[in-house]
Amino acid sequence: MLTKIDLCSMALLKLGEKPIQSLSEDTPGARLGRTLIDFVLDTLLAMHPWRFACRTYDLVRDENSNFNIPSDVLRIIKTNGKVIGNTIESQYDKITITAVVRVDPNDFPSYFTALAATKLAVEFCMPLLSDTTVFRTLVALYETELQTAKFIDSTTSVAPEIEHFSLIDSRF
Helix, strand or coil: CCCCHHHHHHHHHHHHHHHHHHCCCCCHHHHHHHHHHHHHHHHHHHHHCHHEEEEEEEECCCCCCCCEEECCCEEEECCCCCCEEEEEECCCHHHHHHHHHHHHHHHHHHHHHHHHHHHHHHHHHHHHHHHHHHHHEEEEEEEEEEEEHHHHCCCCCCCCCCCCCHHHHHCC
């Protein structure tokens, strides 16, 4: 079971540091992990419509006639309303949204786990090592892993088959 502690430990190992056993440890790596892990993961998840992190919600109006955005939503990809703060204004009584949501690290695919660990290593590098050469190397690795992860994510599922389309049906 992959945890936030595991991700921080993987990042520390990429830097040549010792892994941590807990985020509550009084070590520089644990302090950085406590401070940055949630921010870094939320940012990575929100930056791209990762298939494993996309969810669809059917929303209904609340008592103030607004549609409240669920708390685990990091980014709305599609809606038929106007996003204002944590609510959506729409002329409809019921709306459907597609969103990128917060995902538990245990549910990350391996390509995203590697990306998250490298991004954390980038964030940990200067405070821990103050080495610009290592930092630049990690940034280049992160950029490569990001492109690879996006490619893998975009090619993980097959496009749905088109059924009962008149132009296709007429050919057969």
